[in-house]
């Protein structure tokens with residue numbers, strides 16, 4: 001994904017992408033977002049849901065009594081890797097609860113219906129290198 005979209009997501013969701021500038025030993029997030037620009041919106045929507053759920057959870061018992069550090073260590077979802085594989089988005093996140101797992105499952109399924117390059121409606125294209133693309137982007141390939 002191009003730099004400005006990468007930076008926009010990291011700025012909007014600093015807690016989820018806190019490992020973005022980690023070393024290769026610490027996190028695969030050091031490689032950035034290894035997919036096309038077309039999936040920015042579904043990733044943005046996923047992160048908005050994940051962070052608002054986590055912020056709400058933070059205020060409820062038994063989490064409200066925890067220190068910020070303790071809560072974040074265990075309950076703040078943190079992206080470990082975001083990439084394309086076999087035509088779909090793979091969004092690997094640490095510290096997931098069931099809600100976050102559901103959001104991620106939905107995000108990954110939407111990627112199979114969304115052109116990886118431009119974000120239009122897409123379909124999975126067979127071939128040696130499987131990609132999910134719209135007709136115009138597929139013709140350009």
Ligand SMILES: [Zn+2]
Nearest residue numbers: 115118134137
């Ligand atoms: Zn397209």
